[in-house]
Amino acid sequence: MLDELEAMQRRVERERAARIEAETLLEKKSRDLYAAMQEGEKLTAQLQQAVGFQTRKLLNAQRVAKFGTFVWDIAEELVTWSEGVYSILAIDPAAEQLSVERYYESVHPDDRDALQKLIENGIKDGLAHGDEFQTTHRILRPDGEVRWIKGLGEFTGSDTGPVDFMFGAIQDVTALKRADDEVHQVRKNLEERLSDLEQTRESLETARDEANAANMTKSRFIAMISHEIRTPTNGLLGTLGLLGESNLEPSQKDLLRVAASSAEMLRVLLNDIIDFARLETGQIQLERADFSIHDLADQLVEFWRPLAEVSGNELNTVFDKRVPDFVHGDPARIGQIINNLLSNAIKFTKDGSITLRIGPVGTEQSVLSSGHLKIEIIDSGKGIAKEEQSKLFKEFSQVGSDESASNRFYDSSGSNSGAGLGLAICKALVEQMDGTISVISALGAGSRFCVKLPLGAAAHQMAHSETVAMNPLITADGRKPVALIAEDVPANQMVARLLLESFGCIVDIVDDGVEAVAACKRRKFDFVLMDISMPRMDGVNATKMIHTVSDDDALEPPPVIGLTAFAFTADIDRFHDAGMCDVISKPIHKETLYKAIQAVLQNKELKITETAASSGDTAVDIKALKSLTGGLSTQQVLDIVTQVSVDLDKLRRDAVMFASNGDSSELGRSCHAVKGLASSFGAQALAELAQTIEASARSGDAEAAFATTLKSFDPTTDAALAVYKNYLANYSSTLNDN
């Protein structure tokens, strides 16, 4: 067992050993610690260097970006500012320490309150962790320079408690702001300029509209004034026509012909001007109707053929078999176009050929399927130079206007105006129909005008009525019928006139109802072709006026044939009530018109019978006939008048035979017999003619007697016989009625 002392010794030994070990360990730890410290210092130095570098980098970046940062300990009211903030504010950090108050002082007085409120209210109103704010304000540097600052801040704190820090950054955005201002200024300037331009444009548009309106007014004025000029021109032509029917010396007739041609040319010119002005002001309305393109082309070609032949030209029509007979469109306007082009072709072609070719566009099977019609007028004339072709369709331009005046003189068709409007009107009309017009030509190589129109085939291909022999019409007294056309559209005037002239009528034209009434007072017409829709006075009222006026007038009222584009039954009744004896719907069908006129000319005798007292210009004085046969029975009257007709016919044939044989004494005897018989039974014209011939034959002027007989005896006698025939027909129908 250990004794106490030994145990104590051992414990001391043990503790000493432990102490020595502890010291050794301590010594070792100390050395380790020292080494660790050395290492730590080295690392710290490295770290500081790195941090310093990063800081310099950051500060340089801030300086370059004109950027500054700050950390604001709100509770401690302490702000740490980066160098950037100092340089932005131009404050020397060595000389002065920034504070929140000092920052507010730097803010431009105009922005200071707003900024202060923004931040202080933000703090007061309990901004939460993560809230951000943004501000743009100006600062005033010590040297007075104003800079624009953009500030951003974020509040931080615990999730629940109040915010205690604000991290923020400010940036000098003066350059940006200035650039922005400049952009704004530039934009503002641009907007101002734009607005100026807009105003200029508006005023230009206003000016243009005014100019257009003025131009339209001018066009309307031209149309109106031309119309006003045309009215007296029509009067002039009518009067010249009357004058032409009177006995004139050959030299006087020549002068009259020149006067009439000039007046006609004037009217044609006016028509073109009116047409063009109306086209320009959009006053021309196209009609839509089914019509025969064959008939239209034939009529036009036949009209122009004599004139073409005078210039030694051959005039041909070529119809492609794919063209249907009836198409749908405005026949008057299409006729006007073809007419113009034919007129031009004839005018510029001598001893050559002119062809009107009508066919489908392209290689379509028919016009029906293509819906387009191609009208070509090809001439072998002098052609048009390339540089002149572009001017061709412009108004008031005349290509090849060196043509002699006599050429235009011939042109009484209403197509070659001489005003240079013809092709311009064609173009305007074609374009209004949604078509095209073009020309292919070269000097000396002829011209080819090509019109393409969207004309469909007519819904129903009408069968032509049986061909009626359209011999020239004559009145009951054997004259050419004198007709009045009352129609406001020049193209329709032209179509109507072509037709009536082809029937052998002498034609006078007026533009409206007022003129028609005046013309009927001025001159005796065999019939009137009256358009229903006309300016100033329409056809219905004009017809009423014509029939009213004639009561206290020397002239007998002429029968009126109405013309209307829309032939409704109710309207037709109205037209008849007004006194029209027939109504024809447009487009005019040649045969229909012929028959209507024929009927009117025959009906007219009935009217003569009833109003014979006023007749002084007819083949037979019915009043005289009536008084001669007064008291006789109907049958006796019929027998006598029949006998008179037979006798007169025989005497007439004898007289003509004697005149042909040159037997003046026998001619004188026959005429004497005719004179007696004719004057007894009211055929005053025939009686006078017979007396004149008898006198010539007996006075020794046999040649004059023969010539007059051969020229006038047949028609005059025919006229008288026709009256008797109608009288008989009328009389016998009365008999039957009774």
Add this chain to the structure above:
Amino acid sequence: MKGIIFTELVNFVERHTSTVVSEQIISQADLNTKGAFTAVGNYPHDEALRLVSSAASILKTPPEDLMRQFGRELFEHLVTGHPDFFPEHIDDALSFLSVVQSHIHTEVKKLYPDSSPPNVSTVVENGKMVVTYESHRPFAMIAMGLIEGCCAYFDESLTVVSESNLGATDNSATFMIYANGP
């Protein structure tokens, strides 16, 4: 193992015996270090086991009882001797036990990277706390004593029961801690 356990163990023996007996125990243990431990040193854990065996044979006391008692006294010594290891704001035993692994052993590992503290996990279920102890050292009885010392330190009348009968060679154990007895 950390030197502090050895110095505390020597102090424990010295505290409960006379100088002669305690020197006998140390001598009989035949330690490589001759019992000259310092708190900052590191020593093999079987030195401690030999010391416990020696004490048990000389004091004629079962070694597991010695270990359990050592654990009970060790807790307060550690708390007072190393307050920096202990978490703040902990004022009850169960809270403390629940952060032993996550807080204390984590701190120990930070300071002494080559140390290997035991795994101590806690689960609260059915009105009791279950503490699981796992170590490569047979110190389950020291652990039990430490838990009991902890309860005594916070002056709480908790009952600590081992799931199985433990001896001086057990290196793992499961303890149930009841507030109102099992």
